[in-house]
Amino acid sequence: MYQPSFWLALGQAKNRDKISLERMAQNIIHIPHGDNDKKIYLHKNIIKSKPISYFLQYPWETVSQELSNQFLPFQISYYAGNHLCNALSYLISHAIQTQNLRLTFAFVHLPLLPEQKIPSNEKFSTVTKKLQIHIVQTIINTLCKPTSKKNHSSLRALS
Numbered sequence: 001m002y003q004p005s006f007w008l009a010l011g012q013a014k015n016r017d018k019i020s021l022e023r024m025a026q027n028i029i030h031i032p033h034g035d036n037d038k039k040i041y042l043h044k045n046i047i048k049s050k051p052i053s054y055f056l057q058y059p060w061e062t063v064s065q066e067l068s069n070q071f072l073p074f075q076i077s078y079y080a081g082n083h084l085c086n087a088l089s090y091l092i093s094h095a096i097q098t099q100n101l102r103l104t105f106a107f108v109h110l111p112l113l114p115e116q117k118i119p120s121n122e123k124f125s126t127v128t129k130k131l132q133i134h135i136v137q138t139i140i141n142t143l144c145k146p147t148s149k150k151n152h153s154s155l156r157a158l159s
Contacts, residue, residue, distance in 0.1 A: 005103065007092065008106050008143065009088060009107045010107075010108050010109075012111070013081065013085070013109040013111065016075075016109055018075050018111060019067075019072070019073065019074040019111070019127065019135050020075050020077040021063060021064060021076050022080045022085075022106075022107040022109060024055055024078045025054050025080055025089035025093045026052065026053045026080070026090060027047060027051060027053060027090055028043065028045065028082060028086070029041045029045075029082060029083070029087050031083055046087050046091065050094060054090065056093060058105065058106040059104075062145075066139075067135065070138060072134070072135050072138065073127065077109065080107060080109070085107065085109065089105075106143065108139060110132050111125055111127045112125075113126055113128070113129050114126040114128060
């Protein structure tokens with residue numbers, strides 16, 4: 001059975017003006033206007049009676065240094081939102097912790113592409129597809145380097 005050493009998940013956030021390296025997943029889902037199935041979640045735990053959050057344990061310092069070295073636009077984020085991106089990050093982090101998986105998990109939020117920008121709403125910034133692809137490739141290449149300080153076994157849970 002194939003066992004990858006890392007999993008890089010990507011999501012899109014219309015309120016970001018640069019790539020965001022997510023550092024934390026929180027045990028909360030809040031979708032007051034309903035999801036695609038019109039189900040409403042108001043301040044609900046993703047998993048009851050479990051840690052309030054997890055720090056994502058990937059070599060974010062190494063990734064951010066590599067992105068900085070190439071003068072690429074990015075930021076460190078401690079808020080993955082209240083919707084799917086955060087829920088995915090929390091559930092994967094929880095599985096890594098509770099099943100003692102040797103897997104490094106990273107989540108990256110991408111801003112909108114220029115063609116996705118809503119003309120009536122000028123406050124949202126965009127990053128070109130070419131630049132987003134380059135940044136994601138840089139992150140993958142950095143995570144693949146054997147010198148990356150990968151921490152497969154210690155997710156830190158905050159209770």
